[in-house]
Amino acid sequence: MNPPSAHRETRILDADDIRRAVTRISHEIVERNRDAGALVVIGIQTGGVWIAEQIAANISVIEEGRTVALGTVDVSMYRDDISLRPVVPAAPTSVPCDLTGATVVLVDNVLYTGRTVRAALEALNDHGRPRAVQLAVIVDRGHRELPIRPDYVGKNVPTHMADDVTVGPDGVVISTTMEVSAG
Amino acid sequence: MKHLITTAGLDAAEIGNLLDVADHMAEINSRPVPKVPALRGRTVASVFFEDSTRTRLSFETAAKRLSADTMTFSASTSSLNKGESLRDTIETLSAMGVDAFVVRHKSSGVPEAVTQWTDAVVINAGDGWHQHPTQALLDAFTVTRSFGDGNTMQGRHIAIVGDIKHSRVARSCMDVFVKLGARVTAVAPSTLLPAGGLPGGVAVAHGIDDVVGECDVLYMLRMQRERMDSALVPELGEYSARFGLDPARAARLPAHSLVMHPGPMNRGVEMLVDPSHLPGSRILAQVANGVSVRMAVLFSLLGGAAAGLERGDS
Known part of the structure; x- marks a missing residue:
């Protein structure tokens, strides 16, 4: 029998917080890349895709007339843990143009070990040599295993490794499962 | 799914999953450089006891596009006296370190038999009148x-x-x-x-x-x-x-x-x-899709969900 456990869910951001975070990140991207030329926003499949879509839409409003290319990248073929755990491809990659010379903003929902981002960087390489790659995430939950850091962060959230962090348009929820000693 | 010997063991959902993975592979094949590192370090051996050009080349292309190493064993059936020598061939290649065998034979049931002689994944590339x-x-x-x-x-x-x-x-x-x-x-x-x-x-x-x-x-x-x-x-x-x-x-x-x-x-x-x-x-x-689908099969057996779950260390 499993030991008794308590399950706790904490909502740390609500829908409005998410919207504000994405808007702020969009402004920061515009500010940082004023003369950057071609800007390509690429969401990591699948959690980063809706965020990338919103960022790209925001940027074209903030800077009227600036065209922002939007793409997605699936990292499953580039993971370093293939065959250590089940790797199931999510949805195919769709990179709209040759990335050579472009500034790429890579977008994901949660930054954790950094291994997904490492795989994404390798995946992007197969589509050209970007001038620069920047990283935007809604939640940075720590516990990095690789020298990777985000350029744009919605919120830094200290977590335990056993926690589960869910990010969606309606908010961010941390699920904690704790073992409870009987009696 | 540890091997792919026959379609009989696959249900509609499993077939659908393989076709979804093949969509990924088709996208990779459409790139200027159609190659990903997914199966780096893995070895795929094609063992063909019956003539074939497109199936063998299709599997080898698929393996290479996933960065696996390939080796080829071709034999005319007449020079091999089945049973013992077929088994010896598989065991010898296994000892060199093969992760997947792609097997074609004019007799039905040979790929199934090969699964008894190796720990590697076995993929049926056509056996007799049986299955492809x-x-x-x-x-x-x-x-x-x-x-x-x-x-x-x-x-x-x-x-x-x-x-x-x-x-x-x-x-x-x-x-x-x-x-x-x-x-x-x-x-x-x-x-x-x-x-x-x-x-x-x-x-x-x-x-x-x-x-x-x-x-x-x-x-x-x-x-x-x-x-x-x-x-x-x-x-x-x-x-x-x-x-x-x-x-x-x-x-x-x-x-x-x-x-x-x-x-x-x-x-x-x-x-x-x-x-x-x-x-x-x-x-x-069909020929172009053959590469994508065989990549999906290789990835699913050697690197995907099935492989991880078989080893029970997810």
Whole structure:
């Protein structure tokens, strides 16, 4: 029998917080890349895709007339843990143009070990040599295993490794499962 | 799923998952540099005891595009005395460190036997009259993607024309197409229908004219000339007259219909029309899709969910 456990869910951001975070990140991207030329926003499949879509839409409003290319990248073929755990491809990659010379903003929902981002960087390489790659995430939950850091962060959230962090348009929820000693 | 020996063990959901992974592989194949590091360090050995060009090259291309190393063993069946030497071959190659064997043999059941002699993954690339599972999967991929039907063949009528009895392609295809919901008709002379009957749900027609006006897919099988000797078909000319696709019949195909053929084609026997003149011909698409689908099979067995779960260390 499993030991008794308590399950706790904490909502740390609500829908409005998410919207504000994405808007702020969009402004920061515009500010940082004023003369950057071609800007390509690429969401990591699948959690980063809706965020990338919103960022790209925001940027074209903030800077009227600036065209922002939007793409997605699936990292499953580039993971370093293939065959250590089940790797199931999510949805195919769709990179709209040759990335050579472009500034790429890579977008994901949660930054954790950094291994997904490492795989994404390798995946992007197969589509050209970007001038620069920047990283935007809604939640940075720590516990990095690789020298990777985000350029744009919605919120830094200290977590335990056993926690589960869910990010969606309606908010961010941390699920904690704790073992409870009987009696 | 540890091996891929037959389509029999696959249900519609598992077939759908493989086709979804093949979509990823098709995207990779469309890139300027169609190669990903997914299976770096893995070795795929193709062991072909029967002649094949496209299947062997298709598997080797698939393995290379996933960055696996490949080795090839070709043997004419006559030089090998099955049993002992076949087993020795597999055990020798296994000892060199092979992660997957892609096996073709003229005898049914050899790929299944190979699973007993190695810990590696075994993929059936065609055994006797038995099965050719990757062909059926790539054909299902070709049909569903051509029609934009997702992972279902519901409502599609597929006519498979030719030597059903001796065709491992037909056997695997009928199984997969029926599972995905297609209406399948086997079109063949009664001498070329399997003695044990057809799988449930498969109808029979005895002339191509019965299906050509209303099928969504006309799937032509190769008429194997060696069958002529055994008097199963009285004369090639008569076969062509009743089962060949000629220009007049091609003109009666509905505008959306696809024409498929697993190759190699017998021009002048079952194909009396140049397929490059058929707007619905998907024969070259089948070859291209074959690489994507075999990549999906290799990845799913060697690197995907199945492999991880088999090892129980997810």
